[in-house]
Amino acid sequence: MTLSDLSVDALNDLHADATAAYADLRSQGLKLDLTRGKPAPAQLDQSNALLCLPGEGDYRAADGTDCRNYGGGQGLPEIREIFAELLNVPVAQLVAGDNASLGVMHDSLVFCLLKGTVDSAGPWVRDPVTFLCPVPGYDRHFALCEQYGITMEPVEFGSNGPDLDTIRRRAAEDPSVRGIWVVPTYANPTGVVYTEDVTRDLLSMPTAAPDFRIFWDNAYAVHHLTDDERPALDVLGMAADAGQPNRVFAFASTSKITFAGAGVSFFASSPDNVAWYLKHLIKRTIGPDKVNHLRHARHLGSADGVRELMRRQRAIIAPKFEQVETILESRLGGRGVATWTRPEGGYFISLDVPDGTASRVVALAKDAGIAMTGAGAAFPYGKDPRDRNIRIAPTFPSPDDVATAIEGLCTCVLLAAAEQQLGRATA
Numbered sequence: 001m002t003l004s005d006l007s008v009d010a011l012n013d014l015h016a017d018a019t020a021a022y023a024d025l026r027s028q029g030l031k032l033d034l035t036r037g038k039p040a041p042a043q044l045d046q047s048n049a050l051l052c053l054p055g056e057g058d059y060r061a062a063d064g065t066d067c068r069n070y071g072g073g074q075g076l077p078e079i080r081e082i083f084a085e086l087l088n089v090p091v092a093q094l095v096a097g098d099n100a101s102l103g104v105m106h107d108s109l110v111f112c113l114l115k116g117t118v119d120s121a122g123p124w125v126r127d128p129v130t131f132l133c134p135v136p137g138y139d140r141h142f143a144l145c146e147q148y149g150i151t152m153e154p155v156e157f158g159s160n161g162p163d164l165d166t167i168r169r170r171a172a173e174d175p176s177v178r179g180i181w182v183v184p185t186y187a188n189p190t191g192v193v194y195t196e197d198v199t200r201d202l203l204s205m206p207t208a209a210p211d212f213r214i215f216w217d218n219a220y221a222v223h224h225l226t227d228d229e230r231p232a233l234d235v236l237g238m239a240a241d242a243g244q245p246n247r248v249f250a251f252a253s254t255s256k257i258t259f260a261g262a263g264v265s266f267f268a269s270s271p272d273n274v275a276w277y278l279k280h281l282i283k284r285t286i287g288p289d290k291v292n293h294l295r296h297a298r299h300l301g302s303a304d305g306v307r308e309l310m311r312r313q314r315a316i317i318a319p320k321f322e323q324v325e326t327i328l329e330s331r332l333g334g335r336g337v338a339t340w341t342r343p344e345g346g347y348f349i350s351l352d353v354p355d356g357t358a359s360r361v362v363a364l365a366k367d368a369g370i371a372m373t374g375a376g377a378a379f380p381y382g383k384d385p386r387d388r389n390i391r392i393a394p395t396f397p398s399p400d401d402v403a404t405a406i407e408g409l410c411t412c413v414l415l416a417a418a419e420q421q422l423g424r425a426t427a
């Protein structure tokens with residue numbers, strides 16, 4: 001039976017129970033944080049060998065490069081070889097950078113805005129710029145757009161990807177539509193994996209802007225939570241086949257493979273786009289941190305080395321995802337108060353509560369000492385038009401803390417839903 005089937009008396013009982021459960025929750029004086037998708041210390045420990053690598057005297061790359069010195073703008077070949085295989089891109093079209101792919105996305109966007117792309121008539125800033133933003137999505141993508149005055153248009157998600165009809169229509173009719181954010185594998189926060197068909201459509205659709213770009217953020221390319229370790233699509237080859245070789249800027253990093261704060265970032269694209277990116281990048285840096293590239297290459301060894309490391313990461317975090325699923329199902333299942341995603345990889349679970357209650361749930365949780373990502377954070381301008389989406393990031397806290405936090409969150413969801421339903425029933 002769902003909440004909307006209950007009589008006013010039954011709703012009053014439910015509300016009284018939820019209020020008592022919430023008072024009990026608050027009295028526990030919790031201090032838990034599920035705000036950001038950070039690796040847990042046990043995950044970081046898997047790469048502690050990095051702290052002693054490459055080791056005294058070991059500073060030469062395979063080609064003899066002295067990694068301590070300036071230069072080598074495209075990054076060390078040995079780290080690029082490992083990730084070219086994992087990301088399914090040609091080594092020659094892959095750039096390895098410093099930590100944080102977000103920085104690479106930022107720079108790519110700023111280069112487009114101030115300089116224009118290889119297909120642009122001039123800098124993007126000369127005209128209005130619009131990005132299509134599948135929602136819910138990654139808040140920091142949206143923050144980048146907001147920072148630089150790019151208009152964001154939300155596009156709803158289905159189970160295979162975003163609403164293609166809307167994307168095709170807007171891209172075809174409006175030359176201000178210059179880009180779209182795509183997290184193709186285990187999207188943040190929905191866990192959606194873009195199929196080959198959806199990808200092909202995005203790559204081949206006609207666009208009014210000749211310099212339309214897909215910001216293909218493959219942050220979770222190797223972050224599987226099941227045995228189904230899907231290989232990355234050959235997106236650059238598919239783009240070339242579609243006659244749009246320059247349409248994709250692909251990004252990735254080892255932030256959630258090795259160290260989130262000291263990993264290696266990647267940029268991959270067509271030969272022309274890579275030359276364009278490096279031309280602008282060289283003005284900003286005389287070369288990336290090649291010592292970090294070298295120690296990563298030594299630590300990871302090969303693409304298989306990365307796959308094995310990711311299986312160890314999975315063993316640490318998959319039980320936390322299962323725990324969240326079990327608690328959500330037992331506390332909220334069948335009550336008509338929530339739906340949630342069951343991701344097969346990545347870092348997040350996306351929870352939808354009754355329309356109009358997400359902010360209330362997050363506020364209740366905060367008052368009870370459970371910090372969740374702000375309601376609306378996964379939407380452009382921080383505004384969830386239905387006020388229903390909450391992002392759960394279960395990787396960082398200990399398993400016990402995850403369980404306590406999700407139990408508490410369920411109490412808040414039930415209280416907010418009971419308040420709303422009772423308000424409606426007695427209005």
Ligand SMILES: Cc1ncc(COP(=O)(O)O)c(C=O)c1O
Nearest residue numbers: 100101102138183188219253255
């Ligand atoms: C989709 C997505 N892209 C990028 C990042 C950040 O990556 P990096 O640490 O390489 O900047 C995150 C982190 O949560 C993410 O979820």
